[in-house]
Amino acid sequence: MDILTSLILIPVLTVLALLFCKELKNIRVIAAVGMTIQLLQAIRLVFIYMAERASGNDSEMILKKSYQWFESINIQYAVGVDGISVLMILLTGIIIFTGIFTSWKMEYLTKEFFISLIVLATGVFGFFISLDLFTLFLFYELAVLPMYLLIGIWGTGKKEYAAMKLTLMLMGGSALLLVGLLGIYFNSAPDGGQLTFNILEIAKVTIPIEAQRFFFPLTFIGFGVLGALFPFHTWSPDGHASAPTAVSMLHAGVLMKLGGYGAFRVAMYLMPEAANEMAWIFIILTSTSVIYGALGAIVQTDLKYINAYSSVSHCGLVLFAVLMMNQTAFDGAILQMLSHGLMTALFFALIGMIYERTGTRDIKKMGGLMKVMPFLAVAYVIAGFASLGLPGLSGFVAEMTIFVGAFQNEDTFHRIVTIIAVSSIVVTAVYILRVVGKILLGPMIDEKHSLISDAVWHEKIPIFVLLFTIIAMGIAPLWMSDIIWESLGPIVDKLVMLTN
């Protein structure tokens, strides 16, 4: 069977199996088995990809398949991957796999929970393999919608409000996006001929600049809302704070990456001329995100809010890098998506586990937890250091690539915004160490916390997997960077044509 389609079929089959399952134990075993197979498939895909490239296949996308789906407006089910999407699929596989294990103890409406979670993941997988804008949009919506149920039903705190807010804001983004995508479609054949949704086809033509000027901002903002673009990021803190652990992991870990990936693959790739003209507006917005999110995180006291603002800052860096329009910065943007996905998933997993034990997420009510739960505490510290960009962990690789890439632009404007973005590394250190110092180190504040036990096996699995990948990416980044680098060829060629 076609491996890409199997990436959609496996989750669908898992969902079907779950529908007919009654016992709590079986439900999570089925979910775990399904997602383990999915993860293995994702890993296999990386090897297949590398073997293909090694054997000299240098076409833009490989493993391409295309079926006519809706002929009258030429919608196709077209799939294919390059190095970037392969890595994003791997990331998604890791996050959904670890997410299942973090939800091991989910007892309320278990079946429905896992079904929604896996439907969400299906949407994400579909999004990353799609080459057709229409199917891409379809999968995008498929990923966003279960979020409403997941937060509204299984969430905590002001969950209805948060679920409503998140869904409405993302839907608002989708509305802009839909207009943008249709605009691209209707301009996909400026010289006459068959209109198309296929990204590869559209990339071959130049969309008229007037159309680009109109549709680029729509598309970019549409994706940007999901990528926490300032000032459309406010769904993120409330949404994360109310969401159950696995949902926060998936959301911050991969769903927000849909924004960055889409902005890069659709907005920038298909409309580079307008991107070049308008980048400065969005550069201002994204560099604001970077420093604003970091400064906002300093004063928060809820662990999830801190992490949500930190995500605003880190995801802002992704979009910032995408707008820097050179190969190094693009490379950094993709690396940052991977790195942020892994470490933020780890963060949310740990926060969930800490919350289960202490019953609070308020950093003022915790202290000295290192003594009672060393394993979780050490994992938290490592995640923190990855977040503040310590060498040897994934964050450093990504951030440095972005900074060096951004600094290749010669003009003063780019220099200044880059320096602003770079300065976020200090602010990040402040809020990370503040949390570590408050909750993990120091004397114990609450006597009840002395009874806390450390992680158990189904908590250790996701933590080990995520820690391993963060460290592996931090110690040996070159192979990953190379896969991304060579896949950036087509878009960089377009940019070079633009500047000449």
Next chain:
Amino acid sequence: MEFSYTIYIALIPFAVFVINGLFGSKIKESFTGYLGVAGMVVATYLSYFTAYHYFFKVGKAVDGAYQKVIGFNMEWLRFTESLHIDIGVLLDPISVMMLVVITTISLMVHIYSLGYMKGDKGYSRFFAFLSLFTFSMLGLVVATNIFQMYMFWELVGLSSYLLIAHYYQKPSAVAASKKAFIVTRFADLGFLIGILILSYLTGTFDFNILCNPEGPAFMQSSSAVFLGLSTMGWALILIFMGGAGKSAMFPFHIWLPDAMEGPTPVSALIHAATMVVAGVFLIARLFPIFAIVAPNALEVVAVIGGFSSIFAAVIACTQTDIKRILAFSTMSQIGYMMLALGVSGYGAEAGLGFMASMFHLFTHAMFKALLFLGAGAIIHAIHTNNLSEMGNLRKYMPIPHITFLIACLAISGIPPFAGFFSKDEILVAAYNHNQIYFWVEWIVAGLTAFYMFRLYFGIFWGKEKKYDHTPHDAPFSMTFPLIFLAIASAIVGFIPFSNFVTSDGLPFDIQMHWEIALPSIGIAIFGIIVAFVFYKKESDLPNRAVASFGSFYKYALNKFYFDELYLFVARKVIFKRFSSPIAWFDRHIIDATMDGVATITNYIALKIKGLQSGQLQQYASVFVSGVLLLIVIFIYLISV
């Protein structure tokens, strides 16, 4: 000679760290300590072996200069074709010298810790982090490119953070570790931006290309000028900012005294002998660029170094915590090294300052580690850091007493101990460059002798204090490093350093400059005599001296209120004026706007909801009135 094995000098401690870190809680505790020591023995042997071969066998090129040898190199991460981070080993006189210093001190500290940390709850964790530090520091000094150096630079910062927070349940230790990390990271921001500018201007990270006088770094003279400095100059000053942060130079010095919260062996290794001199090493590594392309930037180094040295020396005279006195003394001595680099020129005899700086780094590592380890032995015995709770300890602790005395003589610059030779060269270099520097450092020499002997007399002489139990002499694992380092402090001054380490690799000979040496010995002896009169016996002389200084003493005692200033900036400015408003703005403006859009939509919906009431009569009446209205309009239109 093949130097590729040198990578193992760094990798062995790393392997020890991994083993101790992962399995430390499962294996026998004492084993972790012995494993750490064993790893260091091998690494030390390898570095001595390397040093021997480099300096005496193969290091010299045909023209007699020491060459740069790449022992090992591999690509680690690629940014562009020319900009890539490599991990490798670069051997040249300064890196080989640093290998010797780091492994020697680290080995001694490892052995010492076997005794000092015995019974500590975090014993295996401590040894794991000690190995991590050693690995990072070794990786830093052998870096082949500036980005590798930056990476390991961050890693030594991490190890320092982890080790300062060793007693992690103590709030002061947690605060100190956080402060150390954040202050140095702020400085590192400058370093990073400096690297970005430098790499943009030259198109490379590689030290060999950067420091090559025919390379791109030296073609930049015509580049743009901003505030009187070239872009290159600014890049170098920003890089120096990173160095100043790590080396606790003014105004980034505030973390160093607090870092003394860590266990004393850590203070000896990281905060005295090795990590804090990384800034000096960084300038030395980029020295050709500083000296030739941007002499202005080098002048900044000299000024900061000189000011830091006197600033710290003054504060050191007033403190009562013995470890903090040593911390300020460290800052002061590093100021010497920075100043020496700052006043140096490039090339054989002109590079006297460079050579003196490296020499002082070398000797300082020995005697300062010794001082800290000696202080550790005392703290270990009587469980206090406070000078006023000590006295007459020479009776109980003969070995720490003698070794401490040797170290004090060495740091005060009394011949024939090590510090005399290196300090003398620095003073000569300063004198040749600018006499003001010389006189400042001359005064600092006197202050140094005074506060060190204040410490010495205060601890080992004077009136005996009440101790909880009779102070015991240190175990052999602790006295052995003291004796070893005392011997080193006594003799390393006789190494003809200028034959090995020079700014351009060409050896030269130096002469004694007695006209400089005699006054400096004079003021050192004067300082010792004052300390002797004040502190040998209990007297009210110190108090009278304090009174005569008035409020200046109070300022110095409070470290000139720099901690308070930083705290003010952090709490009142950043936290209150930036972060809190941003958080408020985000909740009440941006988010409220989004909520407002929703509310308005809701409101409009509510208002127009009446139209869809489902009441037939209402629909009918609207329908009829609509029809009537249209009829009127049509009639009007037709009639016109």
